[in-house]
Amino acid sequence: MAVVFQKPKSLTDAPLHYCPGCTHGIIHRLVAEAIDELQIEGKTIGVAPVGCAVMAYDYFACDMVEAAHGRAPAVATGLKRALPENIIFTYQGDGDLASIGMAETVHAATRNENITVIFVNNAIYGMTGGQMAPTSLPGQVTQTSPYGRDTATVGFPIRVSEMLATLDGPEFIQRVAVNNVKNVNAAKKAIKKAFQNQIEGKGFSLIEVVSSCPTNWGMTPKKALEWVEEKMIPYYPLGVYKDRSANKEEK
């Protein structure tokens, strides 16, 4: 019988610990598919964050490093500077990348560090049980914003892709989503490009993946994906925010 679908080589056999309906599984798969297709598994080193994806080091079959909370871009910088021929990626959530690790994120971007960053934005701290994230939407109810995110007292969500795109440094910034097949396919393409850019030595590529957290949003998986479409994407519009090489070619 012909094999029509199988697990990417770049994922191990370890069972994922993610909650039912969580989109981390899809995003792990997309990253692994990109690594497989580019045939870079043997020279790829991934950096896992602190957050729901902390145990990504057990799931990706390439060499892995577990970083301190928010420090993945700095750790990836060290790895890349030590091994410039290897392919280095980080996989980080919104609390990790846009709150405690914002400085590391911005500076890796402005250095145009030749790494690939997968940024999973689900607008909440998942692992610790659903606290307000830097990307939680105005009015969003979380454990630490029980009356809804009040922008008057805690400020507004951060649009990471837009913010980083203002820098001269980074090569490629795109926001994608994984709430339907069309978006998953687009996300795959973007992630692959982010790795391809690194192979070509183009520099810092960040893919923001608008994602869902049914458990901590208190929704069914289906309802959560609808919420992505109705609430998240309008606040975090999908698209390419920066593509330096493409713009150069146009000029």
Add this chain to the structure above:
Amino acid sequence: MAEKVLMKGNEAIAEAAIRAGCMHYFGYPITPQTEIAAYMAKRMPKIGGVFLQAESEIAAINMVYGVAGTGLRVMTSSSSPGVSLKGEGISYLAGSDLPALIVNVQRGGPGLGGIQPSQSDYFQATRGGGHGDYHLIVMAPASVQEMADMTAKCFDLSDKYRVPAMILADGTLGQMMEPVVLPEPTDYKPNKPWAVTGTECKRKHNIINSLYLKPEQLEQTNFERYERYKAIEENEPLWEEFMMEDAEVCVAAFGIAARVSKNAIMAARAEGIKVGMIRPITLWPFPKKPFKAAADKCKAFISVELSMGQMIEDVQLATECKRPVTLCNRTGGMIPSPEEVLEAIKKAAGGNK
């Protein structure tokens, strides 16, 4: 015989690190250690190495963590407030069993403190400094020559035991110039099967990690690490004994405090006082043995420190509180004068007659 050159302590560390095969340096500007970064910035690009000024001390130590994971020799340097910031990353290095060198050219504290020399990070250095059960190998130079020699030694020990190492110097040693014979360059090639270098699809993936959600596993990992610490405590303590043969009073001092103390001891000897010194060279492992032996023949101990008294606790522990241990100290960037130490020696010698 190798040529002597005149160098600042901070520069001697930088050049010795390069000669030990350290081709990656990450740092952030802070007085009084900036010469290390400046030296690296000048040299590294010329020899195919990496100098990177990080956005923060936190980023710098995590860049170190990344390079250390690949098995290459790597270092960072800072001064007291900056080392506090590095504490998180140092704990992760220890928890992931990664070798690396951290240099602390101490200044007065707490808080922003001052920029003058100090030894008040002794507790932080010898007790780990960050969270969790761990130690660093800590060496305390007392001359520019030792700054250079200890840099090479720290890299070797750190690799051997997979324990991060620290040079605990101070602003005086960092800034002062002395003739130094630099160590011979080594052609360092890592042989670390645990390192992340890419699997080349030939082996199972390596993981650099300090997370153990099962308490039995974390406990076991800590037990194993402490077995290595035990070996370090047995094999690696270093110290210098100065005029201890007939000493009745024993001065304990490290780094710049030991140099001041030597002058005071000479002066005291000229007055007929039988005084000597034990200078810890490794602060962790603390050289317990010579202190324990001295406790049987000396009647009093004096801990001379540029702090409110931190090493004094280790002296008390090592001597098992058999003899009185007094403190002769200045702090906040002040250095005790030889006269002050001499007074303390006289008091200790006379007080117990």
